[in-house]
Amino acid sequence: MNMAENWITYDDKNNVPQKSYDDLLHCGSTRELTDDEAVALVCEEFGFDKEKVTVVRTVGKYEIDTNSRRLRLVGETERKPLYNATDFNYVRFDCAGWFYEMYNGELRKYYC
Template structure:
């Protein structure tokens, strides 16, 4: 029996899931289309509940299967990501044109070194190099990168890099002015490369 025939004979418009159950019930029914539809209408409440229950159970079973499949895919994806990480051989990368973390730590841990406030750092950059204070943006960290064997970079975190001052020839400030990026290290102004 076609869905349209069932709808026309009963006046009930089932979902596709419900109709699949109705069709199975019709196949096992002893009688023709008209007799089945008449029995359905006569006993609509009980049959409808039974059909709805079976359709709901079918939907729940399908959802459980889908959830199991999704979990297995998530597990497989995690395995593949781990294998890809190993294959790519990611290693810590530090641009040699920028100030190294080791040099920064040496300055930070030296006796007499003090952290500068943003205002103090801007004042120093204005006095020494003439940068407009209102255009200076002071940074307190730098990105940490890793490089793989295919020379691809990825950002994996950040390191604290507060402005520091120990002496006129031993200091550090990471800043931008306008569209230019700079590091001041030991009284030497240098471009900061991203």
């Protein structure tokens, strides 16, 4: 029996959840960082070489078929680098074949 496809929005577990990002984005004193400010922040906090850091302002937007569990990329979602406080911030960036998210002062690392 061939089941019909049933595609729904999928929140990629490799990224900060969209709701968490949106909470930071819409908080009153949060400000968007320029790429230079974002690079300076992650280099100061974690010791990266600023010549090797590239700020990434999007994440993939996915759907999942609830029957087969297949994923499909359906677009991109904007993810500006944001700063509110030392423990309330977000920057997505690539460095040396790895991609990272700095979120709330902590570093999340993934292989590209």
